[in-house]
Amino acid sequence: MRVIAGSARRLQLKTLDGLDTRPTTDRIKETLFNIIADGLYDCVFLDLFAGSGGIGIEALSRGAKRAVFVEKNPKAMAYVKENLAHTKLSGQAETMQTDALNALGRLEGRESFDYIYMDPPYGKGMERRALEYLSESGLLREDGIIIIETSLDMEVDYVRELGYSIVKSKTYKTNKHIFLERMQERIHGKSNLSGQL
Numbered sequence: 517m518r519v520i521a522g523s524a525r526r527l528q529l530k531t532l533d534g535l536d537t538r539p540t541t542d543r544i545k546e547t548l549f550n551i552i553a554d555g556l557y558d559c560v561f562l563d564l565f566a567g568s569g570g571i572g573i574e575a576l577s578r579g580a581k582r583a584v585f586v587e588k589n590p591k592a593m594a595y596v597k598e599n600l601a602h603t604k605l606s607g608q609a610e611t612m613q614t615d616a617l618n619a620l621g622r623l624e625g626r627e628s629f630d631y632i633y634m635d636p637p638y639g640k641g642m643e644r645r646a647l648e649y650l651s652e653s654g655l656l657r658e659d660g661i662i663i664i665e666t667s668l669d670m671e672v673d674y675v676r677e678l679g680y681s682i683v684k685s686k687t688y689k690t691n692k693h694i695f696l697e698r699m700q701e702r703i704h705g706k707s708n709l710s711g712q713l
Contacts, residue, residue, distance in 0.1 A: 517570050517641040520546050522577030523597045524603035531534040531568040532592045540570060540635065540665065544688050549574060551686065551695070552631065552661065556580055559630035559710065562623075562655070564616045564646060566625050569596035576605045584627065620649050644674065647696075651678040659686040680710045 517529045519534040520542060540548070549556070557579035557630075564586045566644030571585040581697045585600075588594045600699040616636070632650065636642035643664050650656055662680070665671070668687065672694055675682065684695040 517576050518542060519570075519603060520549070520580065521572055524573065524577040524605060527603050528580060529568060529570055529573065529602070531570070532589070532595055532597045536579050541652075544691070544693075545570065545574060545687060547688075548693055549561070549578060552663070552683065552691075553578070555630060555661070560584075560628070560629075560657075562586070562629040563630045564619070564632065564634040565594055565636045565642070566596055567635065569599050572633070573599055573603055573605060574607070574694075575631070575633075576608050577603065580608070582610075584612065584614055584619075584623065586612045586614065586630075588615045589612060593695070601626045604711055609619055614644050617649060620646065620653065620655060623655060624653060628655055630657050630660050631663065632660065633663045634658055635663070638667040638670070643670075647675065647680065651680070655696065658698075660697065664694045664696070666694065 517531050519525055519527045556575060558581045561572055561583040563583060563595045566572060566585040566587040567670055569585050572585050576583050583693040585596050587596055590613060593611060596611055600609050619626055634643055668691060675696060679695040681699045682694060683697050686693045
């Protein structure tokens, strides 16, 4: 896995082998960042279930002002820190070795994010629990976007009940990205993806 673009372009990142930290492939990562490119510069980015940190590091490399990395696996978090040091992006990053819901609670009231990216283990309902928390939270900025990387067969019909609308869905061979925003923001036309739809 490597950084695709920006200040750390082409630098290789270390990844932890195993299904629990399934790295996003370079091709999928490139597609993702092409979609959100317009809103990335100077943004604040949350990488939940960060694995080895490849998504948040890509965001920083491409101009994000700050990123928070949440990962409870200590071996994976060691790689996050090593990758941040290797890319010289540690000064713009905060790392939290804990589970996602605990991290969200600790961030509440002191941080808000333009993008919240989550790639939880498939089939365990973790993304729903995170979305339920975020629906009552101030962590997502007014025009912020939540991005979920998930399996092809996962349904997210419940998100409307939580006050989100799906603004985009991108399907790949093995998984998909779902882009969400708060419904009232969609009504007012304030979408970071508006130029991409």
